[in-house]
Amino acid sequence: HRGGKLYGRLDCPSALRALASGGYTRNRVFFADAETAVAAGYRPCAVCLPDEYRAWKQTQEVALAMACDSP
Known part of the structure; x- marks a missing residue:
């Protein structure tokens, strides 16, 4: 999904629900x-x-913690 910058499987239940309701396609x-x-x-x-x-x-949490610990 370009808007959320996320990737998943073609059979993802969340994506299939969004497609069925008419959203997500673009x-x-x-x-x-x-x-x-x-x-x-x-x-x-x-x-x-x-x-x-x-x-x-x-990995995101570790990166954030490291950034917060930097002087």
């Missing part, structure tokens, strides 16, 4: 793989990629 973007999506600045979907999302979230 902001869909496709990547060949997760590495390409991450390189483009996208984050994993918390719904369909929970493990990847948790790992991403932890």
